Amino acid sequence: MDQIYVIKEVLNFYEGKQGVVVCGWVRTRRDSKGFSFVEINDGSCLKNLQLVIDHGTLPLDEVKRITTGASIRAIGDIVPSPGKKQKWEMHVRKLEILGEADPNKYPLQKKRHSDEFLRKIAHLRVRTNKYGAIYRIRSRAAFLIHRFFQQRHFSYIHTPIITSSDCEGAGDLFQVIKRGEELDSFFKRPAFLTVSGQLTAEALCMGLGKVYTFGPTFRAEDSNTPRHAAEFWMVEPEMAFYDLEQDIDLAEELIKYVVSNVVKENSEDIELFTRFVDKGLLERLNRVIEEPFVRIEYSEAIFILKHADKKENFIFKPEWGEDLQTEHERYLSEKHFNLPVVVYNYPKDIKPFYMRLNDDEKTVAAMDILLPQVGEVVGGSQREERYDVLVRNIEQMGMDIEDYLWYLDLRKYGSVPHSGFGLGFDRLIMFLCSVHNIRDTIPFPRTPGTLNF
Amino acid sequence: MDQIYVIKEVLNFYEGKQGVVVCGWVRTRRDSKGFSFVEINDGSCLKNLQLVIDHGTLPLDEVKRITTGASIRAIGDIVPSPGKKQKWEMHVRKLEILGEADPNKYPLQKKRHSDEFLRKIAHLRVRTNKYGAIYRIRSRAAFLIHRFFQQRHFSYIHTPIITSSDCEGAGDLFQVIKRGEELDSFFKRPAFLTVSGQLTAEALCMGLGKVYTFGPTFRAEDSNTPRHAAEFWMVEPEMAFYDLEQDIDLAEELIKYVVSNVVKENSEDIELFTRFVDKGLLERLNRVIEEPFVRIEYSEAIFILKHADKKENFIFKPEWGEDLQTEHERYLSEKHFNLPVVVYNYPKDIKPFYMRLNDDEKTVAAMDILLPQVGEVVGGSQREERYDVLVRNIEQMGMDIEDYLWYLDLRKYGSVPHSGFGLGFDRLIMFLCSVHNIRDTIPFPRTPGTLNF
Numbered sequence: 001m002d003q004i005y006v007i008k009e010v011l012n013f014y015e016g017k018q019g020v021v022v023c024g025w026v027r028t029r030r031d032s033k034g035f036s037f038v039e040i041n042d043g044s045c046l047k048n049l050q051l052v053i054d055h056g057t058l059p060l061d062e063v064k065r066i067t068t069g070a071s072i073r074a075i076g077d078i079v080p081s082p083g084k085k086q087k088w089e090m091h092v093r094k095l096e097i098l099g100e101a102d103p104n105k106y107p108l109q110k111k112r113h114s115d116e117f118l119r120k121i122a123h124l125r126v127r128t129n130k131y132g133a134i135y136r137i138r139s140r141a142a143f144l145i146h147r148f149f150q151q152r153h154f155s156y157i158h159t160p161i162i163t164s165s166d167c168e169g170a171g172d173l174f175q176v177i178k179r180g181e182e183l184d185s186f187f188k189r190p191a192f193l194t195v196s197g198q199l200t201a202e203a204l205c206m207g208l209g210k211v212y213t214f215g216p217t218f219r220a221e222d223s224n225t226p227r228h229a230a231e232f233w234m235v236e237p238e239m240a241f242y243d244l245e246q247d248i249d250l251a252e253e254l255i256k257y258v259v260s261n262v263v264k265e266n267s268e269d270i271e272l273f274t275r276f277v278d279k280g281l282l283e284r285l286n287r288v289i290e291e292p293f294v295r296i297e298y299s300e301a302i303f304i305l306k307h308a309d310k311k312e313n314f315i316f317k318p319e320w321g322e323d324l325q326t327e328h329e330r331y332l333s334e335k336h337f338n339l340p341v342v343v344y345n346y347p348k349d350i351k352p353f354y355m356r357l358n359d360d361e362k363t364v365a366a367m368d369i370l371l372p373q374v375g376e377v378v379g380g381s382q383r384e385e386r387y388d389v390l391v392r393n394i395e396q397m398g399m400d401i402e403d404y405l406w407y408l409d410l411r412k413y414g415s416v417p418h419s420g421f422g423l424g425f426d427r428l429i430m431f432l433c434s435v436h437n438i439r440d441t442i443p444f445p446r447t448p449g450t451l452n453f
Numbered sequence: 454m455d456q457i458y459v460i461k462e463v464l465n466f467y468e469g470k471q472g473v474v475v476c477g478w479v480r481t482r483r484d485s486k487g488f489s490f491v492e493i494n495d496g497s498c499l500k501n502l503q504l505v506i507d508h509g510t511l512p513l514d515e516v517k518r519i520t521t522g523a524s525i526r527a528i529g530d531i532v533p534s535p536g537k538k539q540k541w542e543m544h545v546r547k548l549e550i551l552g553e554a555d556p557n558k559y560p561l562q563k564k565r566h567s568d569e570f571l572r573k574i575a576h577l578r579v580r581t582n583k584y585g586a587i588y589r590i591r592s593r594a595a596f597l598i599h600r601f602f603q604q605r606h607f608s609y610i611h612t613p614i615i616t617s618s619d620c621e622g623a624g625d626l627f628q629v630i631k632r633g634e635e636l637d638s639f640f641k642r643p644a645f646l647t648v649s650g651q652l653t654a655e656a657l658c659m660g661l662g663k664v665y666t667f668g669p670t671f672r673a674e675d676s677n678t679p680r681h682a683a684e685f686w687m688v689e690p691e692m693a694f695y696d697l698e699q700d701i702d703l704a705e706e707l708i709k710y711v712v713s714n715v716v717k718e719n720s721e722d723i724e725l726f727t728r729f730v731d732k733g734l735l736e737r738l739n740r741v742i743e744e745p746f747v748r749i750e751y752s753e754a755i756f757i758l759k760h761a762d763k764k765e766n767f768i769f770k771p772e773w774g775e776d777l778q779t780e781h782e783r784y785l786s787e788k789h790f791n792l793p794v795v796v797y798n799y800p801k802d803i804k805p806f807y808m809r810l811n812d813d814e815k816t817v818a819a820m821d822i823l824l825p826q827v828g829e830v831v832g833g834s835q836r837e838e839r840y841d842v843l844v845r846n847i848e849q850m851g852m853d854i855e856d857y858l859w860y861l862d863l864r865k866y867g868s869v870p871h872s873g874f875g876l877g878f879d880r881l882i883m884f885l886c887s888v889h890n891i892r893d894t895i896p897f898p899r900t901p902g903t904l905n906f
Contacts, residue, residue, distance in 0.1 A: 004694050006606045006662060006663075008606060009606070023693070023694040023869065024662075025659075025660075025867050026867075042662040042693070043608070043658075043660050043661035043662035043663075043693075044606045044661075044662050044663075069866050069867045070867050071867040071868065071869045073694070098867075098868065098869045098870070099838070099864070099866070099867045099868030099869055100867075101865075101866040101867045102865075102866075105865070105866075106866050122656075123653070123656040123859045123860075123862060123863065124656075124660075124862065124866070125660075126656065126657050126659070126660030126661060127659065127660040127867075128660075131660070132660055132661065135608055135610065135657070135660075135661060136608055136661070138608075138609075138610075138611075139603075139607075139608040139609040139610065140603075142599075142609050143599050143600075143603050143609060146595075146596050146599050147596075150592075150593075150596050153459050153461060153462070153497045154592075155496070155588055155589055155591075155592040156591075156592040156595050156596060157588065157591075157592065157896060158591075158669070158686055158895060158896065159896065159897065160684065160897045160899060160906070161614070161669045161671075161684055162627075162646075162671075162683070162684055162899050162904065163904070163906075164904045164905070164906070165906070172631070172632070173631075173632045174615075174629050174630065174631060174632065174639075175629070175630050175631070175632045176627050176628070176629060176646065177627065177628050177630065178625070178626075178627060178628070178673040179625070179626045179627065179628045179645065179673065186627075186673060186675070186683070186901060186902075187899075187901070187902060187903070187904040188902045188904075189904055191904055192632065193629065199906075200576070200896065200897055200906055203575075203576035203577075203579065203896075203906075204579050204588070204896055205496075206478075206579070206580065207478075207496050207577075207579030207580040207581075207584070207585055207588075208496035208497075208579060208585065208588060208589070209459060209477075209495040209496035209497050210459075210496075210497075215668070215669065216611070216614045216668065216669070218614075218615075220631040220632065220639055222639070230615070230639070231613065231614055231615055233611055240476070240495070240496075241457050241476040241526070385552070406576045406905075406906060407576075409576060409577065410576065411552070412554075412555075412558075413522050413552070413554040413555075413558075413559050413577070414478045414479075414522045414523050414524040414551075414552045414553075414554045414580075415524065415551065415552030416476065416524045416551045416552055417551070442611060443610060443611065443612070443653065443656075443657055444612065444613045444653055446613060446615050446640075448639060448640070449639075449640060449641045450640070451615065451616070451617045451640040451641075451642055451644055452617070452859075453613070453616075453617070453618070453652075453653055453656075453859060
């Protein structure tokens with residue numbers, strides 16, 4: 001078969017080339033006297049390729065079958081376009097309709113559709129400019145994350161998805177059973193979907209030095225918010241010999257790296273969102289790239305919030321010892337600083353058992369990173385490397401020490417200071433595209449009561 | 454804090470550098486008069502860094518605490534080594550023991566341990582040369598897969614892990630429920646762990662053109678074989694406009710790309726397996742890189758196997774219309790050809806509904822790739838793009854057409870010829886490292902009755 005060129009290549013590299021084969025889906029068609037103009041897209045980039053069809057080559061009644069959504073294969077020559085919208089176009093020598101799309105039934109006609117409508121046809125929304133751009137950015141951001149860590153001598157690890165442990169002590173877990181069998185028949189003990197790969201990642205970082213996971217994680221929370229999904233993707237690096245400050249440095253460097261390279265490498269897609277969705281997007285992204293993140297202790301955050309409460313009148317009153325709420329996070333990162341904000345040294349009582357106790361014995365070496373518009377996108381900590389302190393934490397929190405003997409081994413044999421964090425990948429995509437609902441960043445989102453496709 | 458250098462950098466780039474900080478775990482210690490020699494490893498590479506400790510700098514009774522498995526932090530100068538084993542060593546100025554490892558209890562003393570024993574201490578086996586090397590190769594192979602597809606204009610997509618559909622029609626599924634609740638309470642319908650992202654990947658390739666998944670997949674099969682795990686990682690590319698031959702070409706190119714770059718970029722790790730595990734490994738890998746894969750039709754494979762059966766006396770008699778068994782796969786790829794073998798055009802009755810019917814109406818455009826030692830590592834097909842044929846398949850196989858209306862939409866609106874395959878990532882690692890049990894390629898494997906960590 002002849003080689004098929006993707007439109008991204010054609011528009012960038014094939015000026016003047018003759019007899020090029022392209023395939024794609026029709027976005028629009030316009031007929032004029034003697035000629036028709038058809039714009040096709042193949043998903044390789046946002047831009048369409050304009051095909052110029054001489055009715056001498058393809059008769060008009062045949063051309064009329066080339067409707068929005070139809071798929072075609074064309075052979076032709078790439079020539080400079082006299083039109084203003086594009087630099088190059090194809091003069092078609094031969095065109096074949098691969099699959100028609102009945103204009104009376106095809107749901108994606110040329111008009112704006114609501115996000116809510118498009119969620120219902122998630123199998124087709126990828127064919128729109130907006131979702132094509134979101135998924136291309138998602139793909140590139142994922143690759144950039146891998147490249148970032150690989151360049152820095154991290155090993156990519158696969159931590160278990162089905163697990164017996166409950167890392168966060170969070171209550172809402174999905175349980176896994178073999179279809180049609182008793183609860184514990186397959187694994188001979190209760191099995192759950194992971195909420196975090198951290199504990200096993202810690203074990204691996206004690207041999208490989210620096211590791212990261214990038215995989216799906218799960219929460220069976222019955223809440224329907226724009227920022228939560230039952231299934232989402234997390235990046236969890238874990239570094240031997242890192243303290244909290246180095247942990248924060250790495251997270252900031254990672255976010256800057258991904259944002260700056262997406263802005264460069266996906267500039268067309270980012271421009272689409274800046275033009276049609278959120279005029280302030282590119283400026284916001286550039287601030288994240290250029291400005292250092294604000295770093296404040298939790299106690300200082302509470303001080304700022306208490307002061308602001310007089311004007312803001314928060315629903316949840318800020319109080320030392322209580323967790324920050326979304327409204328607090330947004331106030332800090334959007335109103336007060338208008339920058340990414342790192343909050344660190346949280347009260348120990350609102351954080352899990354594995355976080356390292358600070359010398360004040362009241363706070364732990366935890367950190368969260370809050371982004372404007374999105375809120376918390378990173379949560380991390382230095383881990384408790386001291387055997388005795390860790391045992392005391394497990395006992396004080398009423399957990400069963402038998403479940404953590406292997407984890408305690410890591411502190412018994414060659415224990416080291418170490419740190420890590422989790423980055424919510426879907427939330428980073430929300431930030432990159434100025435998308436306000438997590439359901440629009442994942443091709444087929446899973447939320448309570450929703451399991452289509 | 455001072456920057457910590459990883460040993461891989463130190464050995465390659467820091468010759469003659471003074472005042473370098475390194476951290477790592479002790480592999481061995483040897484004391485001689487006035488000096489001790491300590492080899493440390495930090496997981497960044499297979500090689501250790503030799504530390505030379507003057508007993509004037511650290512008294513011998515302190516040095517004696519530096520036992521195998523202990524973690525240390527050292528500052529010193531990188532100087533040429535008079536020893537034969539290494540080019541560079543560190544003369545230590547200052548050394549701190551971060552965590553001891555009681556020699557009477559630490560399970561990884563300097564001797565060979567069996568794979569079975571090490572599986573029981575999966576949280577510690579990463580600290581051995583062998584498993585460190587496997588996981589580094591696994592990390593690099595995963596990155597190479599991403600790089601391969603990104604360079605070829607593919608989008609990386611996340612298909613759902615929790616799904617309502619049963620892509621392969623395979624019986625053994627894991628079901629997902631919210632802990633402590635009724636079966637269907639959370640999603641309002643039965644929910645399962647994915648066995649393949651293919652069907653949703655097809656939807657996305659109809660907008661993005663070329664896509665690939667890389668994620669976990671699941672089988673609730675109660676079989677304990679060295680080649681099966683309940684949770685494993687698959688790579689599933691899906692390409693619009695590709696026919697079966699282009700599908701095979703891409704799979705062959707991908708395998709050659711990963712193998713050749715791992716051989717180059719992880720040469721030390723591959724050498725370890727060639728020296729200590731399987732003398733024929735590097736030669737086998739080089740044949741895969743250099744020789745074209747053998748391509749034969751299923752009918753020809755059966756012909757060869759029937760002929761061979763006189764000598765081989767297979768347990769399962771080869772018969773047209775029956776699936777190939779492991780013994781058949783191994784015969785073809787190891788004995789008959791001694792090369793990777795692509796078998797294509799399988800009988801339609803042993804393949805799923807979505808594979809494209811060939812013109813003979815007896816076979817479908819399916820293909821499997823068999824590797825020596827490992828057997829099937831890739832399974833793929835051209836997909837049935839014709840609406841009517843697909844409907845007939847669904848009906849003939851007694852499946853409920855209501856469940857596939859969205860999938861049929863893809864054939865109704867702008868349908869295109871398209872193809873894809875699934876590559877078993879863990880099996881590729883088995884092949885790369887000459888590891889014979891899939892449990893030894895995954896850090897924390899899940900199999901029937903096994904759910905530790």
